[in-house]
Structures are given as C-alpha cells and as structure tokens.
Amino acid sequence: xxxxxxxxxxxxxxxxxxxxxxxxxxxxxxxxxxxxxxxxxxxxxxxxxxxxxxxxxxxxxxxxxxxxxxxxxxxxxxxxxxxxxxxxxxxxxxxxxxxxxxxxxxxxxxxxxxxxxxxxxxxxxxxxxxxxxxxxxxxxxxxxxxxxxxxxxxxxxxxxxxxxxxxxxxxxxxxxxxxxxxxxxxxxxxxxxxxxxxxxxxxxxxxxxxxxxxxxxxxxxxxxxxxxxxxxxxxxxxxxxxxxxxxxxxxxxxxxxxxxxxxxxxxxxxxxxxxxxxxxxxxxxxxxxxxxxxxxxxxxxxxxxxxxxxxxxxxxxxxxxx
Numbered sequence: 001x002x003x004x005x006x007x008x009x010x011x012x013x014x015x016x017x018x019x020x021x022x023x024x025x026x027x028x029x030x031x032x033x034x035x036x037x038x039x040x041x042x043x044x045x046x047x048x049x050x051x052x053x054x055x056x057x058x059x060x061x062x063x064x065x066x067x068x069x070x071x072x073x074x075x076x077x078x079x080x081x082x083x084x085x086x087x088x089x090x091x092x093x094x095x096x097x098x099x100x101x102x103x104x105x106x107x108x109x110x111x112x113x114x115x116x117x118x119x120x121x122x123x124x125x126x127x128x129x130x131x132x133x134x135x136x137x138x139x140x141x142x143x144x145x146x147x148x149x150x151x152x153x154x155x156x157x158x159x160x161x162x163x164x165x166x167x168x169x170x171x172x173x174x175x176x177x178x179x180x181x182x183x184x185x186x187x188x189x190x191x192x193x194x195x196x197x198x199x200x201x202x203x204x205x206x207x208x209x210x211x212x213x214x215x216x217x218x219x220x221x222x223x224x225x226x227x228x229x230x231x232x233x234x235x236x237x238x239x240x241x242x243x244x245x246x247x248x249x250x251x252x253x254x255x256x257x258x259x260x261x262x263x264x265x266x267x268x269x270x271x272x273x274x275x276x277x278x279x280x281x282x283x284x285x286x287x288x289x290x291x292x293x294x295x296x297x298x299x300x301x302x303x304x305x306x307x308x309x310x311x312x313x314x315x316x317x318x319x320x321x322x
Contacts, residue, residue: 013037016272023277054069131187196256198213204293
C-alpha cells in the first residue's frame with residue numbers, strides 16, 4: 001500500500017497547507033498529492049501534483065462540491081490544511097465513513113472550537129495550567145479580576161486573529177465592539193518568559209509517540225516566525241494530565257506560556273499547525289507519521305529529534321516559460 005498513495009490536502013495556498021505538502025514530499029513515500037484552495041495562483045498550485053479550486057468552506061455550495069468531488073475522486077487520506085476544513089470535516093465524518101480523514105478526537109475538536117467552553121471544562125476538571133477566563137463585558141469587573149492589563153480574543157479564533165492586549169477602557173470598548181458576543185477575556189500572562197508550542201503525535205491507543213517543543217516568536221499574522229527547540233520535559237506533566245482527560249488522536253499541538261517557570265495553557269490545536277514544516281525539519285514529521293500509523297498500521301517509534309533554531313523568510317520560486 002505504500003506506493004502511489006493518493007493524498008488530498010486542503011488550504012494549500014496557506015502556510016499550514018503548503019507546509020503539509022512539503023512534509024509529505026519529504027516522507028520518502030511515492031505519493032500523488034492533490035491540493036485544494038479557494039485561490040488559484042499561488043505556491044500550493046505549483047508544488048502539488050494536481051490542484052482543484054474549491055468553494056469557501058462556509059459557502060452554501062461547499063457541501064454539494066464536497067459530495068460530488070469525493071464521489072468522483074478516490075483518495076487514501078484527506079488532510080485539512082485550514083481550521084475551517086477541520087471543523088467542517090469533523091461534522092461530515094459520520095456521513096462520509098467511506099472517506100479517511102486525518103482528524104483528531106471528534107469531541108476534542110468540538111470542545112476546542114469554542115475557547116470559553118474549553119476553559120470552562122478545564123475549570124470543572126480543576127486543571128491547574130488553565131488561564132482564568134471570563135465572558136462578562138463589564139470593564140470595572142474585569143479590572144478587579146485581572147488588573148490593569150488583560151487579554152481580549154475571539155472565542156472561535158485561531159492564529160492570534162482578533163487578539164488584543166487591553167490597557168485602558170478605550171481599548172476595551174474597541175475590542176468589545178469588534179467581537180461582540182464572540183469575545184473572551186483572559187488574565188494576561190506576560191511573554192517575557194516565552195511562548196511555546198509543543199507537538200505530540202498520539203497513536204490510536206492514546207499513547208504519546210514522537211514529541212517536540214519549541215520556544216517561538218509569532219509573525220504579525222499569528223504564525224510561527226522563529227523557533228528554537230527546548231526541553232519537552234517542562235511541559236510533560238500538564239500534557240499528560242490534559243491527554244488523560246481529552247484523549248487526543250494523531251497530530252496535536254499544545255500552546256503554553258510560562259510564568260515564574262510554571263506552564264499556562266493558551267490553547268490546544270487538535271490538528272497539524274503552521275509550524276509543521278519546521279517540526280518536520282527537526283525530525284517530527286506529522287504527515288509521514290500519519291501515513292505510517294493510520295494508513296500502513298505501523299507503530300510509531302520515538303523520532304530522532306534534532307536541536308537547533310529555525311528562521312522563516314520570504315523566498316521566490318521562479319518558473320520560466322518558453
């Protein structure tokens with residue numbers, strides 16, 4: 001089965017999607033990769049073997065397109081390259097049991113889709129790495145709870161989109177106006193001790209296999225811009241506890257900040273994230289492990305993780321025509 005595997009990757013015009021394609025090409029397998037995106041003229045359409053333009057996931061036409069396209073085309077694995085597709089496919093997975101999706105635990109995806117519900121769950125479980133979170137929209141109350149600085153973010157956001165550090169009532173009112181009832185307020189954990197992304201591959205028995213942790217800096221778009229490997233053991237205890245309760249499956253990312261050396265959980269991303277090509281370069285290839293385990297039924301051994309730093313920069317791909 002390890003020859004001519006057919007893989008579909010969505011969102012290949014974005015950093016996650018083309019990072020997945022790059023990692024797949026480094027897997028050593030003979031793959032035929034079809035990429036999908038709402039955009040046509042981009043790097044993803046060039047590096048895939050085939051490309052298809054798709055409607056927006058939120059479009060009324062999407063379900064019709066999905067049914068027709070995957071009825072007429074056969075793939076061994078479907079990998080979501082954007083958050084919206086992960087959520088949409090999570091809802092469709094039970095209606096399309098003939099398709100093999102690379103998706104995490106269904107209940108974990110649902111839970112992580114709303115940060116307020118997720119942090120309420122952490123509070124009910126008394127998980128001590130949680131960050132205090134509130135949806136009350138009264139400024140004086142938030143000042144009393146959090147102090148002069150606190151965070152405003154969308155309950156359903158990702159990649160730091162809509163994220164604001166609130167320092168005064170004017171900033172509070174602006175964030176509240178922009179996000180309305182989708183807003184979540186949180187205690188501010190300063191970033192001077194660093195922000196960290198920890199990636200774990202969970203096998204079908206819930207066992208943690210390959211794992212890697214990075215200290216990272218984010219770009220203005222909310223994606224990893226710089227990363228350096230760090231000791232994973234700092235985060236092992238909270239990840240063990242979170243894993244016990246939420247039973248992740250496959251590629252899973254845990255985002256933390258440290259305060260006085262103690263990890264605080266920013267969020268769980270139950271999917272392949274924007275740093276996937278960096279992780280692959282340092283020995284943690286999520287796409288390859290997914291093929292190994294979920295398609296080829298192989299056990300995943302602990303990977304040989306390299307240490308070092310990664311810098312992202314803009315590069316040109318020039319294609320000359322006769």
